[in-house]
Amino acid sequence: MDIDEAYQVVGEFGSFQKRSVAVLVLCQVYMACQSMLIVLVGAVPEYRIDQSYDSLGGHQDLSQSITFTEDIKSIVTEWYLVKHQAYKVSLAGSLFFAGVLIGNVVFGPLSDQIGRRPVFLIGLFFEVLFGYATALAPNYEVFAASRLLVGLMNGGIGLVSFVLTQEYVGKAYWAMTGTLTNMVFAVGIALFALLGYYIRAWRDLASASNSMGLLFFLLCVNLPESPRWLYSQGHTEKAEEVLSYMAKRNGVTVTNLTLKRVGVSKPGHRGNGVLQLAMHPVLRWRTVVLMYVWYACSLVYYGLTLGASQTSGSRYVNVAMYGLVELPAYPMCIYFMNKHWAGRRKTMTSFLCLAGLACFCNVIIPDNSGVLLSPTSLALLGKLLVSAAFNIVYIYTSELYPTVIRNAALGVCSMSCRVGGILAPFVPSMRAVHSSLPFTVFCLSGLSAGCLGLLLPETLNKPAAETLDDLYPDHSRTLERQVLLYEEEEQESNQKQDQ
Template sequence: MKNTASLKIQAMKEGEPLPFSDSSWNNCRAVLLSSGVSPAAPRDCLFAGEEMWPYLGASCLDPPPALAAFSSCSVGRLFPTAWRGCPALRPPRSAAVAELSFQTPPTVLAGPRPVLPPHRQRVYVACQSMLIVLVGAVPRYHIDQEGIPASRAELAKHIHFASNFTSIVTEWYLIDREAYKVSLASSLFFAGLLIGNITFGPLSDKLGRKPVYISGLFFDVIFGYVTALAPNYDIFAVSRFFVGIVNGGMALVSFVLTQEYVGKSFWSFTGSLTNVTFAVGIAVFALLGYCIREWRYLALVSNTPGVFFLLLSFMLPESPRWLYSQGKTAEAEDVLQYIALCNGKERLNLKLKPSAGTLRKDELAPGILNLVKQPVLRWRTILLMYIWYVCSFVYYGLTLNAGELRGNLYLNVALSGLVEVPAFPLCMFFIEKSWSGRRKTMTCFLTFAGLACVFTMFLPTNAGLLLGPTLLALCGKMMVSAAFNILYIYTSELYPTVLRNAGLGVCSMSCRFGGILAPFVPSMKSLSPSIPFVVFGITGLSAGFLTLLLPETLNKPIAESIDDLQSPRYQVLKNEEAEQSS
């Protein structure tokens, strides 16, 4: 049976309820009938969920936000893009309020069910990101002579490792003067992420999401096997650098691809689901490390799921939003039909209108420079770059520091991943509330993360799990994970479709500087055990306060092109939403 929703409309004038005008209803009914839908009455208009929004003259690929986000809103904002595309649907001036009540939840264009969605491969991304935590772990050891031998051959004769696992430290004796190489390999990985974010974002904006995503995943698997089979440290470090390039770029594109398969009202859900799989991946990697104590076998096993994800990714369709923004409306329609059929819906008779921001043949596609040329985007990008840097710095600093905490190594790593899981339901709840939204919620999470890290300096290091710094460190990790989750969603909504990947790429680039510096911060514990946490705490607090300078995006229209940011209609809708939310 088709999933239907009941739309009840009441017009109000000067605060008094009035019947919906007959002329407006006739105009609406005429459009619905021309699309093959027969509404029963003005106050009982049945339609098939989101599949009706293309028929209503929408000029962008976003379903009416009222379907999922509003319980009451102005008629002028009920289908904001529909009024632009179909003047006949413009409501009378006397109509000011529309009330929605659903008999069943509206259907969503949620990606083809038979295909493994790209967010699932975040488990694989997590294993690659966390590899150095276990592969570079330093076991307890003692040297049966005074001083450390100068040559590696002599060192191998006199050093004895006490733990029952191997790592690059035990194989290549990376201790004392060579100990920095473990942090160096980790920083090279994050340096690769930086380059991957710079290059893959603009490439996917120009060439498409799917081909760039699949290419990155393919080379990620190849270099992952090179890491596992590296005969010496130099090849291991270089392979980690290239893994970072393709892993970071592929993960960025897969996130955007996942978001663009669904309507904007579901971005918070898919964004949270994408990030929660990364958290689960950390716990899965800790379990693999507990079962596989040989580092080369661990690297091979944790890399193998990439082959599985690669084969399934060929079945994914291209992003309909990207196709639409490039003027390929016919191909976008085919993808929407494919998604609808995979979701068990009947074939739709839809026809998308050409996008207002579609490029002419003699025009160049928007590039990274547009982030600097446009004043609105320039200010947003500067703020977002710093916030991304801080989130990465604190997140990976606390994650990599899990191996430095007291207690069982594998349990600490698993907890650092599992502690993120409760953060995502919290995100889902708060970011959809009008009194909190994206901006205020992220500010609170970053502030709490910073305070949790700072307060560790007041706790004794030997107080155990419940009363020691480990508990506050895990709380800080949960808070910054929640902020990081919101940041992905928030940033996606602040950029237009034609620059969304480029904007995310630039922000992720600055994020990687935080990842590059994070591995070296735990070494500051030689000064004081609380110093690393204080550094993380102060930076987290600063980012939390700066977030307040960004605009709120909850229930706001999503720009498809740069022109949309400057169009009077977009500005009017944005200002009206701001007035209503305040």
């Protein structure tokens, strides 16, 4: 039997998979806290600067000239990151996403080569370690460096954990597990806002947010390797052992679980996964299109979220709202993605275009147009729609690539996604040039990515590719028939010789 048939025997989403996926999905709360940390620990309170500072042309020591009038303890108040030092707050946010970019590039291909489980556990351990370095940073330079390292680990394990939630279950449940992953990330943003409301000191907030990572590391230690990865690498016996273990934990009795010794990568296909994406004729164009779609999703998603603390009202309520507003998007995703008249491609492009239009309305509609058409409401609508598109693009991308290079492909696409994340902290600050400029950027990004996404193929109800050869099913069947004919001819020749 092949790997998909084996999942149907042991259980596509049994009790063991439910527990394993639950741990990986809940880990997104920790990852969301790390991603959004700069929003609250870098909060800029109201302040007053002595007139003597301006009269001296800004040459006086800023710490002696500034008075913070709001009771907030952040990196801004500790290291006086205002005026000519204000860029350091956005820089710290960008360094985090630069680390995420590097993590995507490094961890994706690495997990395709040595396995999902070891890469995930090592990355999670070091993220927790560097997270405590953030909380104990004696100066801004150490803080910024630790955010870069935390981002590196966060990007790597985020990618691998998402793939594990897909590969632990049958393909029929990929949309559900992928959606749950992104949904819990949104809940994590809201929980981080709640945590920040009760823990105002930024060092205590960083420590509390990071401590949950240690708990998740202990819960993930006993997770097995992905059977799909083992099978795709030719480790069929190990894949059978993991599947038998799953069956036992699911309460299913399996007497003879034997996987086919076919469908693994050929020796020439075991090279660099990233290189295969550039060389393979089918995957090359998919990767180019998806890289831009991921970039646009990230730019709009994080641009709107990181700008939450700059809007009017309580920064904690705003951050929580920008997290909770995503939740209605995920049931919509599951509904539309599994409809034959919508599927993955049409649903993703529709949400992207609608997110762009919501941002366009924010540009053209006056600020005094009422509650429903206020800038905040339109921004929240844009966040909801781009969250739906972002959720789909994760699932859609994993279905467009074979198992042997799935993590490498997700890593490359996530790399371009993190370019958007690096630029996102600076987009809200473009209000200083013109108030409509940030939403103009979001509008053009969403519309262009939505239109470009129409060039991709549909994957709904299509079998999951395990190897590069599976991208040419007709060609593979032709080769199989040729092999069978050759074997039959060889048998007939041997029989004639024996006679």
